[in-house]
Amino acid sequence: xNERHEAYKIRAQIIKAMAHPxxxxxxxxxxxGERCVCDLxxxxxxxxxxxxxxxxxxxxxxxxEDRKAGLQVFYRLRVPCILQFFGCVEAVLESRIxxxxxxxxxxxxxx
Amino acid sequence: xNERHEAYKIRAQIIKAMAHPxxxxxxxxxxxGERCVCDLxxxxxxxxxxxxxxxxxxxxxxxxEDRKAGLQVFYRLRVPCILQFFGCVEAVLESRIxxxxxxxxxxxxxx
DNA sequence: CCATTATATGGCAGAAAGGTCAAATAGCCA
DNA sequence: TGGCTATTTGACCTTTCTGCCATATAATGG
Numbered sequence: 001x002n003e004r005h006e007a008y009k010i011r012a013q014i015i016k017a018m019a020h021p022x023x024x025x026x027x028x029x030x031x032x033g034e035r036c037v038c039d040l041x042x043x044x045x046x047x048x049x050x051x052x053x054x055x056x057x058x059x060x061x062x063x064x065e066d067r068k069a070g071l072q073v074f075y076r077l078r079v080p081c082i083l084q085f086f087g088c089v090e091a092v093l094e095s096r097i098x099x100x101x102x103x104x105x106x107x108x109x110x111x
Numbered sequence: 112x113n114e115r116h117e118a119y120k121i122r123a124q125i126i127k128a129m130a131h132p133x134x135x136x137x138x139x140x141x142x143x144g145e146r147c148v149c150d151l152x153x154x155x156x157x158x159x160x161x162x163x164x165x166x167x168x169x170x171x172x173x174x175x176e177d178r179k180a181g182l183q184v185f186y187r188l189r190v191p192c193i194l195q196f197f198g199c200v201e202a203v204l205e206s207r208i209x210x211x212x213x214x215x216x217x218x219x220x221x222x
Numbered sequence: 223c224c225a226t227t228a229t230a231t232g233g234c235a236g237a238a239a240g241g242t243c244a245a246a247t248a249g250c251c252a
Numbered sequence: 253t254g255g256c257t258a259t260t261t262g263a264c265c266t267t268t269c270t271g272c273c274a275t276a277t278a279a280t281g282g
Contacts, residue, residue, distance in 0.1 A: 008132035008139075011200045016130035020240085021119035024126075028119075037259060050241055052260055057239095062207040071249055071258045079206050081199040088192040089122045095190050096173040131270090148229060161271055163230055168269095182228045182279055 017061030018085065022046060023054050026075075030064065031083050036072040128172030129196065133157060134165050137186075141175065142194050147183040 018027065022044045029035055029043045041051045055075055058064045065078045077083075104110035129138060133155045140146055140154045152162045166186055169175045176189045188194075215221035 005132060008135045010204070011197075012130055012132045012135055014200050014203050015126060015135070015196065016239095019123055019127035019130040021116060021123045024119045024123055047242065048259070049243080049261080052258095053240080056260080062203045062210070065210070068249090068259095071256095073259060078210075079199065079203045081202050084192075084195050084199060085126065086122075088190065088195060089125050091192050092125050092173045092190050093121070099173070099176070099189075133270095158272060159229070160231080160273080164270080167230080179229095179279090182226095184229060 014061045014063065017058050017063055018082070020054065022051070023058060026051075026054060026058070027063070027077065027082060028086070030075060030077045034067075034074045034076040036074050038072065040075065125172045125174065128169050128174055129193070131165065133162070134169060137162075137165060137169070138174070138188065138193060139197070141186060141188045145178070145185045145187040147185050149183070151186070 018024065025044050026040050029040060035043075037048065037051060037055065040055070041048050044051055044054075055064065055066070059066060059075075063078060063082060064075045067074045067076070101110065129135065136155050137151050140151060146154075148159065148162060148166065151166070152159050155162055155165075166175065166177070170177060170186075174189060174193060175186045178185045178187070212221065
């Protein structure tokens with residue numbers, strides 16, 4: 001595996017750390033401020049250990065960082081631009097709707 | 112599984128379609144214009160069938176679209192904003208370097 | 223029609239990711 | 253110290269993803 005491939009692999013790791021419904025929920029929630037694991041558990045609605053592992057994946061990727069405060073651990077987004085992803089994903093979804101429409105028109109089902 | 116979860120799942124599918132080194136290579140290459148599968152195969156350096164499957168994943172997600180021309184099939188990006196992802200990923204990487212530095216300083220190894 | 227070329231698909235084996243349970247760790251307070 | 257709470261980690265199992273091979277499909281030219 002060459003150096004160029006390695007560079008893409010590192011970048012893929014970061015994107016992969018977001019590519020999961022629960023992790024997107026977490027990112028969305030963290031976009032509104034720092035949250036403890038217990039808060040995030042309630043939002044995601046999964047086992048605490050599962051949420052903790054999702055957070056570890058995101059921490060390793062450099063997407064979030066944590067801060068201990070007594071018994072609790074608070075997480076926050078490390079790089080705000082991650083939220084741009086949501087906007088672009090919406091654009092993809094809209095484009096998909098457009099393409100479906102065009103397809104139906106092409107097949108003389110619509111319009 | 113509720114409706115809210117379903118919405119995040121759909122969005123995760125789109126991000127997942129980018130979360131692979133070869134697929135990032137492909138997106139990067141397509142950012143410079145339409146390419147046939149054979150071009151992309153050369154760039155990625157994998158089996159043609161593997162590349163074809165990667166393209167199918169991205170097509171299903173709505174990231175790329177294709178156009179047949181004789182024996183060849185040309186792919187192009189469907190939503191240009193995907194390229195913003197690269198910028199943000201770089202920001203995460205830089206932030207990671209910053210954090211490593213801070214960590215070393217904190218442990219009195221640096222500075 | 224046949225051979226050739228470009229791409230896609232099906233099947234399968236190995237790798238990686240995800241979830242759950244139980245156990246470990248760490249901070250707090252009595 | 254001992255018990256309680258919040259979080260992390262490890263072991264294990266199941267599911268999903270990847271990559272490769274062989275095979276199919278589709279367009280082209282002779």
